[in-house]
Amino acid sequence: ETSNNISKVVMKDGEISIQNLTRSSVESSKFDLANALRSAYELFGCEVEFAGSYPGWTPNVKSEILDVLVSIYEKQNGTKPSVVACHAGLECGILGTNYPGMDMISFGPTIHGAHSPDERASITSSQKFWKFYLEILANIPLRK
16 A cells, blocks of 8 residues: 655765655555655655645545456456555556546556566566456447
8 A cells, every 4th residue: 555665765965865766555554654754754854845746546436447358358358356455556646637427447467576686577477467457448338
């Protein structure tokens, strides 16, 4: 639901600047973690500044589009998909903030080692994702 990664470390002229990216699907949890990090940094005598933020996004488990995509996935793969909520759908948070009530989901291939130098996408899941994506585009239901 909530995570943090050190996104950038710069050492220059005897000073160090550490940038963190704190994310969550729950806004209050994101700020709770950011404030806990602030406390830890301040214990070391660091100055802390908050800047920029990605909004959280709570998925709609009763989403019409989710039902459509689950149906397509089941027909294509002969099994139910694993539908889980995570905070990886940053674009959904941004879109949802600007278009409240928009029905949307986030999906994609399996990522290993996210936010690390070892981050990589599973090739087999990327192939499966691409095939699924093409099937979705071919079967977009008409809205009246």
